[in-house]
Amino acid sequence: MKLQRIWALFLARNLEFFRDKAAFGWNFAFPFLIIVGFGFMFEGRNHQQFKVGLFPVAAEELTFADTTLPRSFQTEERVQFIPLPGRHSGEELLRHHKIELLVDVYSADHAYWVNDSSPTGYIAEKLYLASFLPENSQVANKKIIEGEEIRYIDWFFPGLIGMNMMFSALWGVGYVVVRYRKNGALKRLKATPLTPLEYLCAQTLSRIFLLMFTTAVVWLGSDLIFDFNIQGSLWLIFFLFFLGGLCLCSLGLILAARGTSEEFTSGVLNFISWPMMFLSEVWFSLEGSPEWIRSVSQLFPLTHMLAAIRKVMNEGATLIDVGGQCLFLAAFTAAALIIAAGMFSWND
């Protein structure tokens, strides 16, 4: 293996990426827009809001004067009230899960309607019923958790960055290699002394460099907006992003090792990336989910990368604490590179 060849291709690929203004811009714009968008959606609102339809209330005058709605329910911040002209229109919305609960605000017996097939409707109903309890009644002993608060954005942000890395690594390596194979660029390289392993190493290093560059810029920009609460070492977080990114790039190389059809490769990339996105705790925790789902999620490198980064970011874990995940990612990368080099074909 000659480093000079790897370096030459690494430079060439990076130059190409940075000069392709559309691809370059999108690699920054996409994660940044997602993070800012979702960040503002969830910022200061770490809980779900339930939609409760009230009737008969004219759209422009939602007041609670003269209504039988309990005062504590009127001020419930987890509820968004939807004024409705009558019961019939409210029932339609309830039937189609567009609201969780429907309340007759002038009913003496506090009549309400709920869709029994709606899990969120069940919670909204409990909220409504609880509002009839006396204000100071204590039926259980409430304790507040101590220590610095971890906001939802602090938990969610590594997942978003990880998701972006996953798509960028799988598509940026997998799809691009297939395109090069199809247009004959790989055949031109086959006519040189370059080996498959040298080529794959150059591709992986180039993509990880670009990934780390974009991640650093997006992280910096997002941190200026959200002021992330980081418990552990920022260097360790970026090391884990690097290790995870390498691993995802290597997985992309396996998928691209032989493919000659961009359409087929797209299908395979989707087949891998979508389950990984949903089962690697990008959006939600798998805590409490069936054991087999959690077992399957352990097969994905993204799961290990995010678990380690969140441990460092949210719990202040050290390199030793996340050593298991690091080992998994390193071993996965090495195995994937060897498999990809073994399977690799230059020709279409």
Place this chain on the structure above:
Amino acid sequence: MTEPQPILEVKNLRKVYKTIVAVDDVSLKVHPGTCLGLLGPNGAGKTTTIEILEDIFEPTAGTIHYKGQPRRGSFREEVGIQFQHTSLLNYLTVKETLRTFICLYGDPEEFDTLVQRCELGPLLQRRNNKLSGGQQQRLMLALALVNRPSLIFLDEPSTGLDPQSRRNLWQIVDQIKAEGKTIILTTHSMEEAEYLCDEVAIMDKGRIIAEGSPEALIKQYCGSSAILLPLSVDTRKLENLPYLWQQQKDQIRIDSDDIYTTIAALSTLNIDLSGMSISSANLEDVFLQLTGRQLRD
């Protein structure tokens, strides 16, 4: 006198894709310093053959010896290849592309020498996707020369080029030939083959159906010249002519080794020679003679 050792020797080469025989029992020898042209209609197996020789594809059967030995890992260090269909990184400049390829070899050619030889000087800062067809071919040729190859493969190097670009490319290839390098090229252009090749092998349906120098093939298959007469000539008189003749679309063609004797014979038969013209046979005549005139898909 013993024959010099060929730089490339191919024996009984065969390539089968499922049920399609693309190359069928091809054998040939290429001697150092010569230019061999593989000619043939579309689908004759030229590109498959040259790509097997380049070590891009494995043959189904047959042997290939380079400098008297089976090809080894160093083969790619020593040969230069210009493909028929290939692509480069679009956003790189000509200069960056050359520098990148120079880094892939252990003993590369000087950058300035490549630029000068392939006339790339004015194009160095231009991106690959902004090059014209002729400029791209010159860059591809430069890439094929990066490693100072002793054997160069050119797969239809002038296809799609305008006459000026084609002539320019031929001159560059001619200079490379003059340095004593061995060239194997495929082409559709008989003019190109006659201009560049010392030897040609005509392929059809995966097989070599004729080989030799262009002059020898012309002499063997078409005679040295042809007398062309208008269709108005009384063809009944030609029945008595002791030479082969054929009626073509817009003329009557008589192939002949000795023009003067043939004209004398025509005069003896009182054939009107007022519309007569004389055509020298060329490689295209050989090609059409051997592969037929029917349209190939």
